[in-house]
Amino acid sequence: MAPPAGRRIGDDFVDDSDSDVSITGLEDEPSRTKSKGKGKAIDRNKKDKGKAKAKEQPYAWEASYTRSWETVQEDEAGRLEGAVQDLIARGRRRRLLAPAAAIRRTIIRHLVLVLDLSSAMMDRDMRPTRFDLMLQYAREFVTEWFDQNPLGQIGVVGMRGGLGERIGEMSGNPQDVLKAISERHKLEPNGEPSLQNAIEMARSSMSHLPTHSSREITIIFGSLTTCDPGNIHDTLDECLKDRIRISIVALAAEMKICRDLCEKTGGQFGVAMNEGHFKDLLFELIPPPAQRAVARAGGPGANPAADLMIMGFPMRLPDTSPPSLCVCHSQMKSEGFLCPRCLAKVCDVPTDCDICGLMIVSSPHLARSYHHLFPVKPYAAVMSLEDTPDPSKRCHGCSVAFRDTPSTMFGAAGEGMSPLGRYRCPECHNDFCTDCDVFVHDVVHCCPGCGK
Amino acid sequence: MDKPSHLSVILDLSPTQWALCAQSANPTGITLQTFLSQLLAFLNAHIACKDENTLAVFGAFPGQSGMLYSSTGEITSARTESTDANTYRPFRTLDSTLMTLIAERLESYDSTTEEAPIGLVGCLTKALCYINRAITTSSSSVTEIEGAVASVDPRILVLSVSPDQSSTYIPIMNSIFSAQKLKVTIDVCKIFGAENVFLQQAAHLTGGAYVQVERTDALLQYMMMSFLPPPAIRQLISVPTQDRVDFRAACFCHKRIVEIGFVCSVCLSIFCQPVPVCSTCRTKFPIKTLQRLRDARPLAAAAPPTKPLAPKNGTATPARPG
Ligand SMILES: [Zn+2]
Ligand SMILES: [Zn+2]
Ligand SMILES: [Zn+2]
Ligand SMILES: [Zn+2]
Ligand SMILES: [Zn+2]
Ligand SMILES: [Zn+2]
Numbered sequence: 001m002a003p004p005a006g007r008r009i010g011d012d013f014v015d016d017s018d019s020d021v022s023i024t025g026l027e028d029e030p031s032r033t034k035s036k037g038k039g040k041a042i043d044r045n046k047k048d049k050g051k052a053k054a055k056e057q058p059y060a061w062e063a064s065y066t067r068s069w070e071t072v073q074e075d076e077a078g079r080l081e082g083a084v085q086d087l088i089a090r091g092r093r094r095r096l097l098a099p100a101a102a103i104r105r106t107i108i109r110h111l112v113l114v115l116d117l118s119s120a121m122m123d124r125d126m127r128p129t130r131f132d133l134m135l136q137y138a139r140e141f142v143t144e145w146f147d148q149n150p151l152g153q154i155g156v157v158g159m160r161g162g163l164g165e166r167i168g169e170m171s172g173n174p175q176d177v178l179k180a181i182s183e184r185h186k187l188e189p190n191g192e193p194s195l196q197n198a199i200e201m202a203r204s205s206m207s208h209l210p211t212h213s214s215r216e217i218t219i220i221f222g223s224l225t226t227c228d229p230g231n232i233h234d235t236l237d238e239c240l241k242d243r244i245r246i247s248i249v250a251l252a253a254e255m256k257i258c259r260d261l262c263e264k265t266g267g268q269f270g271v272a273m274n275e276g277h278f279k280d281l282l283f284e285l286i287p288p289p290a291q292r293a294v295a296r297a298g299g300p301g302a303n304p305a306a307d308l309m310i311m312g313f314p315m316r317l318p319d320t321s322p323p324s325l326c327v328c329h330s331q332m333k334s335e336g337f338l339c340p341r342c343l344a345k346v347c348d349v350p351t352d353c354d355i356c357g358l359m360i361v362s363s364p365h366l367a368r369s370y371h372h373l374f375p376v377k378p379y380a381a382v383m384s385l386e387d388t389p390d391p392s393k394r395c396h397g398c399s400v401a402f403r404d405t406p407s408t409m410f411g412a413a414g415e416g417m418s419p420l421g422r423y424r425c426p427e428c429h430n431d432f433c434t435d436c437d438v439f440v441h442d443v444v445h446c447c448p449g450c451g452k
Numbered sequence: 453m454d455k456p457s458h459l460s461v462i463l464d465l466s467p468t469q470w471a472l473c474a475q476s477a478n479p480t481g482i483t484l485q486t487f488l489s490q491l492l493a494f495l496n497a498h499i500a501c502k503d504e505n506t507l508a509v510f511g512a513f514p515g516q517s518g519m520l521y522s523s524t525g526e527i528t529s530a531r532t533e534s535t536d537a538n539t540y541r542p543f544r545t546l547d548s549t550l551m552t553l554i555a556e557r558l559e560s561y562d563s564t565t566e567e568a569p570i571g572l573v574g575c576l577t578k579a580l581c582y583i584n585r586a587i588t589t590s591s592s593s594v595t596e597i598e599g600a601v602a603s604v605d606p607r608i609l610v611l612s613v614s615p616d617q618s619s620t621y622i623p624i625m626n627s628i629f630s631a632q633k634l635k636v637t638i639d640v641c642k643i644f645g646a647e648n649v650f651l652q653q654a655a656h657l658t659g660g661a662y663v664q665v666e667r668t669d670a671l672l673q674y675m676m677m678s679f680l681p682p683p684a685i686r687q688l689i690s691v692p693t694q695d696r697v698d699f700r701a702a703c704f705c706h707k708r709i710v711e712i713g714f715v716c717s718v719c720l721s722i723f724c725q726p727v728p729v730c731s732t733c734r735t736k737f738p739i740k741t742l743q744r745l746r747d748a749r750p751l752a753a754a755a756p757p758t759k760p761l762a763p764k765n766g767t768a769t770p771a772r773p774g
Contacts, residue, residue, distance in 0.1 A: 308716060308717070308737040310748065313700045313710070321696070363699045363701035366720045373721070373732055399519050444630045448577035449574070
């Protein structure tokens with residue numbers, strides 16, 4: 001299920017989590033990684049990431065630590081330094097191989113992720129428990145989803161104790177969504193799930209959305225029962241009317257109502273057979289629906305949904321401004337957004353202006369994906385300073401001093417790495433340190449020297 | 453202020469803009485000299501607040517950017533400083549390093565040629581690189597102490613006098629997103645000139661303050677009251693909040709700042725007029741859409757390309773009929 005072009009798992013976010021996992025094991029051996037210079041810097045960098053991750057995952061068994069030993073191996077001398085360098089070097093090489101202009105098709109998507117928090121989720125048929133696995137995959141899902149759908153928004157609803165529970169408001173910021181599902185102790189499963197309550201809650205949170213946008217509900221369902229206050233088929237009809245697409249990943253077994261919900265609304269239904277299959281089913285829901293249709297038709301060139309859309313970028317009013325009526329709910333409010341065409345005040349973006357029909361979006365949402373369009377050229381590793389007449393003494397990014405003498409590399413691991421710890425921008429010919437090389441390409445996406 | 457905090461200051465040092473600022477009568481302008489003396493008082497206050505506080509100063513010069521001072525000693529002034537028994541030594545080091553470097557840099561500019569736009573993006577990215585390294589280093593030296601990363605509490609203060617450069621829209625947005633990722637707050641102090649759309653978005657998206665200085669003679673007071681307390685304390689005191697945030701973007705074709713744009717659904721490139729082919733991803737758009745948009749165009753074109761900011765007031769919003 002690869003999208004037509006380019007960057008995918010293994011880039012950016014997902015890669016981050018990958019390397020975190022493989023490093024958690026390393027943290028236990030600080031004495032063995034007796035490294036100097038670059039090795040240390042990298043190690044430190046990675047450890048730091050590992051720690052940040054550790055905060056999100058309070059329990060050791062949540063990380064699949066077993067995997068770290070598949071990727072990290074000791075060298076002949078029994079040291080790990082080579083392996084760490086190798087990890088970094090591989091990251092560098094991957095960047096060099098990545099297509100220069102990876103472009104992906106996007107539409108405006110809105111998704112409510114419904115998590116089953118009923119007692120059935122404590123079942124241990126999936127390691128460590130269905131619940132822990134669901135949280136882990138949900139986090140990975142959210143990061144990857146935002147990477148592929150930068151204009152999208154995700155809300156999170158939980159099902160427990162027979163009620164729907166709003167866990168995260170609709171948000172276009174991945175950090176907000178991840179934060180909502182990061183605290184495990186607040187999501188402790190109990191009681192029965194209620195499909196109807198959860199779907200109704202999800203439906204109401206998507207009622208204001210613009211007509212161009214897709215509305216989707218993705219349910220991770222571990223239970224075999226649902227405890228509903230009314231007739232769930234009425235809810236299904238309402239969803240059909242609102243053109244909401246429901247997809248369900250079931251962890252236990254197939255239920256008739258689940259299959260009906262998905263088939264009638266045009267969503268996907270699947271029952272996970274094991275951990276890997278669960279992830280596959282969930283991640284199949286990441287590419288935009290139109291793209292899935294194209295991929296199924298097998299024509300990567302054809303792009304029937306490509307279109308030019310007219311959009312307005314609003315002015316946001318602060319909550320200290322004099323209150324006025326909004327056009328969407330007719331309520332007195334201070335904060336809001338002004339439509340750039342007719343100056344009507346709406347409560348939330350993205351939305352269609354109720355007065356003039358213009359689609360109003362916040363431009364930072366669009367800009368979040370631009371680094372895919374204009375990536376920073378990979379920096380070249382500087383092997384020796386013989387060709388450089390007047391080498392800079394300090395990193396052009398963070399002003400840290402470069403070392404004068406090259407460090408020795410360990411075997412083939414150092415391939416693509418500079419022995420001097422210098423990486424040069426092909427555009428502006430400034431030198432950068434290892435930390436900045438990684439930071440500029442993975443986070444900032446803009447060269448401090450030439451601004452490209 | 454129990455936790456040490458890091459402050460990166462970005463100085464807009466465009467000679468032309470400062471000359472305009474000094475001549476300006478309404479609002480009353482301020483000369484670069486006066487500004488720098490007030491700035492030094494503010495910077496000294498920051499390092500005096502707490503012994504562990506760190507400071508870095510970056511200068512955005514026409515077409516260039518560079519670090520001017522850092523409390524961790526990356527930049528040293530060539531001139532040996534004379535010791536003065538009446539001045540606290542760190543103040544003296546800061547003042548002399550900063551003033552010498554600014555003077556050196558500004559003297560080298562030729563006032564006859566047209567001035568290049570200032571290197572704001574370079575400064576922002578350098579400040580981010582510096583903070584990234586500071587965070588990485590501090591968390592490893594203070595190993596195994598929970599929250600070591602948070603204790604740096606980094607922020608960037610941009611002191612701006614130049615107008616928006618729409619050609620730097622994408623790099624600035626990328627910097628904003630990385631600041632968000634590093635949990636860096638970006639504060640903006642606009643000393644002279646019109647509102648700055650991109651810097652407004654920067655402050656808004658990173659939870660910082662955007663302050664338009666109305667009385668330049670009170671600049672020091674503005675800075676002390678709004679930008680001296682680190683973000684952790686701001687919740688307790690009331691820092692001037694942003695009046696309104698302008699979410700306009702720059703089009704890819706002419707680098708014009710637009711409020712209504714035409715957006716490619718594939719790559720989300722923004723254009724200021726309907727185009728048959730997306731210049732970024734080469735997607736061809738259906739003829740039907742183009743005709744529809746061209747027909748609708750008079751409406752869009754009727755809106756002025758740049759929005760007059762002042763008269764539009766949120767109170768004048770029409771209520772929905774029915
Ligand atoms: Zn409303
Ligand atoms: Zn409108
Ligand atoms: Zn560096
Ligand atoms: Zn460069
Ligand atoms: Zn244009
Ligand atoms: Zn395009």
